[in-house]
Amino acid sequence: MTTMAKDPVCGMEVNREVASAQALTSDHDGDTYFFCGKGCKLDFDEEPARFFDPSYQPSM
Amino acid sequence: MTTETAAATEISLPVVGMTCASCVNRIERHLQRADGVAEANVNLATERATVRFDPSLIDRTGIVATIEAAGYDVGRDATDETTGDGAEAADEAERASERRELLTGAIVSLGVGVAMMAIMFAPGGPPWPMMDVNRWFIAPATIVQFVYGRRFLVAALRGARHGEANMNTLVAMGTLAAYGYSMVVTLMPDLLMAAGIGHETYFDSAAVIIGLILFGRWLEARAKGQAAGAVRALLKLRPDTARVLREGGEREVPVDQVVVGDLVRVRPGDRVPVDGIIIDGASAIDESMLTGESLPVEKAVGDRAIGATINASGSFVMRAERVGRDTALSQIVTLVERAQGSKAPIQRVADRVTGWFVPAVIGIATLTFVGWVVLGPEPTLTYGLTSAIAVLIIACPCAMGLATPTAIMVGTGKGAENGILIRDGGALEHAQRITTVVLDKTGTITRGEPAVTLVKPASGTDEPSLLRIVAAAERGSEHPLAEAIVRHADSAGIEAVEATTFEAVAGRGVRATVDGATVLVGTASFLADAGVDLAELAAIDVGDASPIFAARDGDPIGLIGLADTVKPASAAAIRRLQRAGLDVWMLTGDRRSTAEAIGGKVGIGPERILAEVMPADKAAKVEELQASGATVAMVGDGINDAPALAQADLGISIGTGADVALEASDITLVGDDLGAVPTAVRLSRATMRTIRQNLGWAFGYNILLIPVAAGLLFPLAGVLLNPALAAAAMALSSVSVVANSLRLRTFRAA
Numbered sequence: 001m002t003t004m005a006k007d008p009v010c011g012m013e014v015n016r017e018v019a020s021a022q023a024l025t026s027d028h029d030g031d032t033y034f035f036c037g038k039g040c041k042l043d044f045d046e047e048p049a050r051f052f053d054p055s056y057q058p059s060m
Numbered sequence: 061m062t063t064e065t066a067a068a069t070e071i072s073l074p075v076v077g078m079t080c081a082s083c084v085n086r087i088e089r090h091l092q093r094a095d096g097v098a099e100a101n102v103n104l105a106t107e108r109a110t111v112r113f114d115p116s117l118i119d120r121t122g123i124v125a126t127i128e129a130a131g132y133d134v135g136r137d138a139t140d141e142t143t144g145d146g147a148e149a150a151d152e153a154e155r156a157s158e159r160r161e162l163l164t165g166a167i168v169s170l171g172v173g174v175a176m177m178a179i180m181f182a183p184g185g186p187p188w189p190m191m192d193v194n195r196w197f198i199a200p201a202t203i204v205q206f207v208y209g210r211r212f213l214v215a216a217l218r219g220a221r222h223g224e225a226n227m228n229t230l231v232a233m234g235t236l237a238a239y240g241y242s243m244v245v246t247l248m249p250d251l252l253m254a255a256g257i258g259h260e261t262y263f264d265s266a267a268v269i270i271g272l273i274l275f276g277r278w279l280e281a282r283a284k285g286q287a288a289g290a291v292r293a294l295l296k297l298r299p300d301t302a303r304v305l306r307e308g309g310e311r312e313v314p315v316d317q318v319v320v321g322d323l324v325r326v327r328p329g330d331r332v333p334v335d336g337i338i339i340d341g342a343s344a345i346d347e348s349m350l351t352g353e354s355l356p357v358e359k360a361v362g363d364r365a366i367g368a369t370i371n372a373s374g375s376f377v378m379r380a381e382r383v384g385r386d387t388a389l390s391q392i393v394t395l396v397e398r399a400q401g402s403k404a405p406i407q408r409v410a411d412r413v414t415g416w417f418v419p420a421v422i423g424i425a426t427l428t429f430v431g432w433v434v435l436g437p438e439p440t441l442t443y444g445l446t447s448a449i450a451v452l453i454i455a456c457p458c459a460m461g462l463a464t465p466t467a468i469m470v471g472t473g474k475g476a477e478n479g480i481l482i483r484d485g486g487a488l489e490h491a492q493r494i495t496t497v498v499l500d501k502t503g504t505i506t507r508g509e510p511a512v513t514l515v516k517p518a519s520g521t522d523e524p525s526l527l528r529i530v531a532a533a534e535r536g537s538e539h540p541l542a543e544a545i546v547r548h549a550d551s552a553g554i555e556a557v558e559a560t561t562f563e564a565v566a567g568r569g570v571r572a573t574v575d576g577a578t579v580l581v582g583t584a585s586f587l588a589d590a591g592v593d594l595a596e597l598a599a600i601d602v603g604d605a606s607p608i609f610a611a612r613d614g615d616p617i618g619l620i621g622l623a624d625t626v627k628p629a630s631a632a633a634i635r636r637l638q639r640a641g642l643d644v645w646m647l648t649g650d651r652r653s654t655a656e657a658i659g660g661k662v663g664i665g666p667e668r669i670l671a672e673v674m675p676a677d678k679a680a681k682v683e684e685l686q687a688s689g690a691t692v693a694m695v696g697d698g699i700n701d702a703p704a705l706a707q708a709d710l711g712i713s714i715g716t717g718a719d720v721a722l723e724a725s726d727i728t729l730v731g732d733d734l735g736a737v738p739t740a741v742r743l744s745r746a747t748m749r750t751i752r753q754n755l756g757w758a759f760g761y762n763i764l765l766i767p768v769a770a771g772l773l774f775p776l777a778g779v780l781l782n783p784a785l786a787a788a789a790m791a792l793s794s795v796s797v798v799a800n801s802l803r804l805r806t807f808r809a810a
Contacts, residue, residue, distance in 0.1 A: 003340075003361075010082040015340035018377045021323040022305045037079030038131035038309055039086035 008033055008051040009040035011058030068098055071120060072110045074135040075102065075127060077310045083132070090130035094118060097126075107135075135312065155281070162278035165208035169271030172200045176264035194246040194261050201263035205239045209270040225418035233422070234452035235269050238262035241445055265449070297368035298389060302333035305377065322380045326371045334367045334383045341376030345369050347731075392481055392730070421455035421766070428770040436771075443771070450769035455762055463754030466801035471747030478809045479730035480740045487726035490710040491744030493691050497637050497737065498670075498682060498704075500696035501648035501655060504714055505634075505662055505734065506624040508697065510541055512548035513605050514621030518596055526618040527554045530610045533572035533579045536562040541608060541622050542570070569608075580611045587611050604657045624658075631662045633734035638663070640738060643690065647681060647704070649673055678704035695737055712737060739809045750804055754797045761793045 004013045019025055019034040024041050026033050028048050035041040044051060078084065084102045087109060091100035096117025101110045111123050124134045176197055179186055186193050206213070209231075216232035219225060242261035302315045305323040315333045318324060323339070326332050332345065344356035347369045356372040359365060365378050367387040384390065425448040432444030464485070472482045482488055502508045517526040531549035534542035536559060550556065559572035559579070569582015580587050584594055584607070592611040597619045600607075605621030637644050645668045648655045652671040659669050670681050678696075682704050685692050694701065694708035705711030705725050713725035714732055729736040767773070 007080070010080040012080050015377065018305060018323055018340045021307075022309050023307045024309070037083050038077055039083030040080065042131045043082060043086060 005034040007036045007040050007058075009043050009058065010036060012036045068112050069115045070110065070112045071123065072108050073120075073124065073127065075107055075109050076133040076135040076312065078102070078104055078107060078132065080104070087127060087130050087132060090126055091123070094122070094126045097123070133309075133311075159278060159281045162274050162281060166271050166274035166278055169204045169208050169267050169274060171271075172204050173264045173267030173269075173271055176200075176267065180264060191246075191249060194242070194263075197261065197263040198243070198246060201239060201242070201267060204267045204270055205235060208274060209235060209266075212270070212273070225422065229418060230421060230452050230455060231269070231273055233425075234449050235266040237445065237449050237452070238266040238269075242266070262446075262449070297331065299331040299333050299368070303327070303330075316384060318380050318383050320380055320383055323377050324380055325375065325377050326365065327375045328371055328373055330371050332365045332367050332369050332371060332378070334380045335387045336365055336378035336380045336382075338363050338365055338376050338378045341374055343374035343376050344372045346372045388730075392476065417455070417762075421451065424455075424766060424770060425449075425451040432771060447769065447771040451766060454765045454769040463758050463797050464751050466798055467747055467750040467754060467804065470801050470804040471743060471750070471807075474804060474807050475727075475740065475743055478736065478739060478743075480736050480743065481728040481730060482740075482744075483726045483728075487710065488744045488747050490691075490726060491693070491741055492748040494642065494693040494710055494741065496643040496645065496685055496690035496692045497741075498645045498647050498685065498692055498694045498708070499634070499664075499734070499737075500678075500694075500701050500704075501646055501650060501658060502624060503697040503732075504695055505630045505646065505658060506626050508624065510544045510606070510622040511625045512544055512620055513623045513625065514602055514607075515618070516597070516600050516602075516621070517618035518616045521617045524552075524554055526610065526620075527552060528557065529574050529579055529612060529617065530581050530608075530620060532557040532559050532574040533562070533570055533581045533610075535559065536572070537564055537570050539564075541606070544622055545608070545620055574612075577612045578614075581608060584609055587616070590614070592616055604654050626658060626661050627732065627734060629733045629735040633736075633738055634662050634664065636735075636738035637741070640741060642741070644668065645670060645685070647673055647678055647694075679707040682707045693737075693741075695734070712740065736809075743807060746804060746807055750801055754800055757793060757797060757800070 003015055003017065005016050005019070006012070007014045014024075014034045014036050016034050019036070024035040024037065026035070026041055026044055026048075028044075033044065035044065050056060075087065078087070081104065084104050087102045088100050091097050091102075091109065091111060096114045097111055098114065099112040102108075103110070109127060113123065127134055179188075179193060180190075212228045212231040212235070215226070215228035219229055239262070242263045245261050299315055301312050302318045302322075303310050303325045304313050304318060305311075305325060310325060318334050324333060324336065326343075328343070338359055338361050340361065342358070342360040345359050345365060346356045347366060359376070365371075365376070366389070367382075368389045382388070385394075428451050429444040429448035432447055433440045436443045468485045468488065471488060475482045482491075499505050515523050515527060517523055527545075527549045531546050531554060534545050535556070537543075557574060559574050560576075561573040563571045565571065565582065565586065568586035569580060572579050572581075580590055580592065584598065587609045588594055590611070592609075592614060594609060594616055597607075597609055597616050600619060602619070602621045603623075605623040607619045607621050609619050610617050634644055644664055646655060646659055646664045647670045650671060652669070655669050655671040656666050659666065673681055678701060682692055682694055686707075686709070691710075692708045693710040693712055694704045695712045695714055696702075696705055697714055701713075705713060710727065711725035712727045712729060714729045714734070714736075727740055729740070
């Protein structure tokens with residue numbers, strides 16, 4: 001397992017260990033997603049489907 | 061109602077926990093949705109939210125609640141920072157009050173003494189009858205003697221109870237003799253008149269003596285404060301808070317609440333709060349306060365970050381490994397404090413001398429008094445008393461007591477500023493006597509890790525493509541050689557590609573798929589066994605480097621040579637040691653040819669290279685050099701060199717701040733730069749020179765002036781030392797000793 005994961009909301013590379021330590025992770029459909037910060041996690045949790053839409057553009 | 065906006069108020073709040081543009085959007089979105097908010101601007105870089113709002117609809121609390129509802133915290137403003145360590149502040153306050161007390165005592169006592177002198181020695185004689193004047197003097201003289209001079213009496217009494225005589229004994233005896241005699245003259249004039257003694261009193265002398273010595277103590281206390289400044293400066297480097305990543309996000313906590321294993325975020329400009337390993341991100345860190353090295357050091361994942369250093373550029377997350385007393389900074393502070401409080405062997409000599417010096421002086425004073433009474437001119441008692449008091453005062457070995465500690469404090473403090481941690485005064489003394497310096501090779505003269513020194517593409521390939529393929533294949537490997545190759549490729553700006561498959565063959569090499577081709581990277585036999593023809597590559601002369609061969613789809617594409625490289629500062633440092641008259645040797649377990657190649661680069665001749673020495677035999681080699689008459693300093697990285705470091709007259713360990721191997725060495729260099737070795741030698745020489753000058757001044761002064769004070773010059777030249785003048789001269793000698801020590805503060809690392 002690589003140490004880095006992609007934040008599905010903002011597109012940033014996120015260190016899994018760092019995200020896990022802050023509970024910045026969400027489980028969705030059996031996969032764990034890692035986030036750079038609270039904003040992304042909260043956005044994701046509110047409406048996960050939005051970020052799996054292929055037309056979704058990360059905000060940075 | 062159309063153009064009228066409600067009275068708008070603006071506030072700016074610090075927001076904690078933002079990481080990216082999404083966070084900014086989210087907070088702005090939430091704020092703008094809130095009733096009463098006219099405009100919200102959130103800045104990721106400054107971590108602030110600026111909100112314009114209608115105070116009749118929403119207030120600060122409401123805005124904070126909105127931000128918190130969005131998932132973030134509002135931080136404290138920098139203005140309500142609290143100050144640091146209470147114990148330290150109390151300590152400093154106590155020292156400051158002690159200094160104030162000394163200075164007040166000095167000023168009052170000197171004022172009283174000088175006023176008395178002015179009256180007694182007024183031109184044309186005292187304006188009032190001496191008998192009256194004496195009586196007026198009783199009150200101020202008594203106050204000076206027993207209030208401001210109390211510390212000397214108490215200390216002398218305490219010493220006497222243990223059968224000890226020290227400088228306080230001298231001061232107490234001298235001033236009490238002057239005071240007591242004057243009281244008798246004042247209260248029982250008839251008694252002494254009958255013995256042919258006049259009305260002259262010595263209240264003024266006692267006051268001036270006490271004033272001057274208090275002044276000397278004040279100077280000493282001030283010097284101590286300044287010399288201890290290096291330690292306080294180090295302690296001030298410790299940040300108060302750390303940003304810890306815990307359940308629920310990033311939180312700013314007091315640094316003493318950080319525990320081992322915590323993940324801590326360090327942003328640009330922050331001080332690293334504790335010692336740890338970087339697990340995410342990269343940065344350049346300014347470690348100058350620990351190592352003296354002014355250039356920031358590049359750090360990436362896996363590197364160590366040391367508490368109190370300054371994060372200069374990037375943001376990173378580290379895992380806390382050492383906190384509280386275990387951090388490198390705390391260890392350094394402890395070490396410096398211990399050294400400053402320690403006594404050099406030369407100081408123990410000074411203490412022994414003081415031990416017999418004081419009784420001897422009391423003996424001489426008694427002899428002086430008796431001598432004057434028996435042999436001297438009239439009034440014998442006055443002459444005898446005056447001279448005996450002068451002897452007691454002049455001999456006060458205050459300056460002697462200051463000579464060593466002040467120099468050691470300034471010297472070790474100066475060392476700490478330059479990343480040179482001196483264990484104790486003994487280390488300084490050994491350091492200035494060394495004749496020979498033995499340097500470990502690996503990790504001391506050299507970096508101790510391989511670096512790419514040679515890139516040889518086979519015909520038909522060029523350097524960048526060779527590096528690109530090899531780095532891609534090696535990227536998954538944790539072998540030090542592989543890491544060195546990847547590092548080299550990255551710094552050469554080679555495009556990083558990932559291998560699609562990767563397999564490591566222990567001790568031989570790696571097999572990977574890069575760009576769809578099968579790539580082999582490893583030893584010659586690894587490739588030869590796979591049927592690669594290495595005839596062309598094997599003919600290349602790689603010198604001392606270890607060659608790593610590479611092939612793609614069975615065809616050789618080139619070799620990369622790796623070798624341990626010399627640290628940039630090593631050659632210059634060795635030249636400086638040699639110029640300082642030191643015999644410089646290299647000690648290594650490595651092959652002689654490799655050692656000589658390195659020796660050639662740094663200017664150590666083959667005759668001074670001890671190669672192929674097993675770690676266990678290193679101490680024996682040092683012992684051999686010592687047997688041949690050399691006083692040896694051993695410089696090593698403190699792990700396998702520990703026995704040799706202990707065997708040497710002076711053990712110097714070199715390494716990163718977090719790995720300070722304090723116990724086996726006398727001097728620890730915080731940086732890994734060999735340049736600190738000649739600086740350490742120079743500093744120790746300067747410090748010991750200062751101590752010798754100080755002792756010479758203090759002793760010489762006492763020895764020279766005692767006979768004068770006793771009146772030996774009187775029969776020859778009519779010269780007699782007035783007790784007050786003796787006290788002034790003595791205070792001046794204390795001042796010169798302290799000033800001479802403070803001169804060390806101008807010491808500069810070359």
